[in-house]
Amino acid sequence: MFKILDKQELAESIIEYTIEARDIARHHHAGQFCIIRVHSHCERIPLSIAETNSQAGTITLVVQIAGHSTQELAQLEAGDSILDVVGPLGQPTKIGSPRRGIFVGGGVGVPAGSSMVRQMKQAGAQVLAIIGFRSKDLIIYEEKMRAVADELVVTTDDGSYGYHGLVTEPLQERLAAGEKYDVVITVGPVVMMRAVAEVTRPYGTHTIASLNPIMVDGTGMCGACRVTVGGETKFACVDGPEFDAHQVDFAELAQRLEIYRDEELRAHEAGPHECRLEQALKELG
Ligand code: FES
Structure with missing residues (x-):
């Protein structure tokens, strides 16, 4: 479990979470991301890592509340915990030596x-x-x-x-x-x-x-x-x-994002406890 240490509403439907995630904070490089799961029946949400503090062992995530999964996340407050935070994932930013x-x-x-x-x-x-x-x-x-x-x-x-x-x-x-x-x-x-x-x-x-x-x-x-x-x-x-x-x-x-937008809409109407995206992926092969 990953404890939420701080929650700030930065703007309407945009929330910043500071989360205790010591290993991710230590190993993260710019450009990498993480995937979170709020609870065991929830979809996975990929999120960019906005900031890390390796000394404090924290990462900062900024989330736009736009669909069912992020609405479930938005219900969590400081002191609550997120089931999974997996990362850092992906390749770090490769910029060379620009002037x-x-x-x-x-x-x-x-x-x-x-x-x-x-x-x-x-x-x-x-x-x-x-x-x-x-x-x-x-x-x-x-x-x-x-x-x-x-x-x-x-x-x-x-x-x-x-x-x-x-x-x-x-x-x-x-x-x-x-x-x-x-x-x-x-x-x-x-x-x-x-x-x-x-x-x-x-x-x-x-x-x-x-x-x-x-x-x-x-x-x-x-x-x-x-x-x-x-x-x-x-x-x-x-x-x-x-x-x-x-x-x-x-x-x-x-086009691919559009396919899942429809699915997300159906998910929102279906209720909170179904792994809808994964089901959609199975249907799509
Ligand atoms: S999320 Fe990249 S292959 Fe599954």
Whole structure:
């Protein structure tokens, strides 16, 4: 069991948990994730690890309450425990030695970016962070990102705070102005990461996307997380979750996520104690 030490509501339906997970905290590197199970009949939820504190033996997870499983998680309070937290999973971020880098994050993809930005800084890079939200009331991790990046641009879709527009707009402006970057890392909704890849593609800027497919076992056995990258099938849980964004088949990824969205809706209507996703995977072969 993994004890919840702290719970904070960062914005509507976005919760930050600090969890006691000593081994994960000690071994985690930027870019890796974990899979949690709230109780024995619950689906597995893959989550990016936002922060770790190896001395305190804690990890920080930021969760968007969007479906049945995350609603079950949201009922837990500080002092409660989560049945399983498995990790760190996946490959650490590989950025080489960039002189200048950009992190582009959206929504709950932003917290995972703070450790990626820190890693770029440790590699000696100057880092611009562009983080986007639908509106001012949904902004999270602004101060944390400001503390680690050299420059921060916050965008809102509705113009209620910061730059009025999508994250791709300031990104496009910087590249079109001739600013040179060695790497762009993007974490967020599939549609956003796909758009980021299309902005950077003509400039030949190496772009890494942290993918978020459905995951079940997290060990490369079940195939639920398969994605196509450069025409080859990859398993995001063991080969990723980060891949060359210019090689990712984002249309296929979006389509697969859509299949499970319907299943999640049925699960929400069905009640709390069924392993619905795993059933769906069996049905899909
Ligand atoms: S989650 Fe099962 S293969 Fe990746």
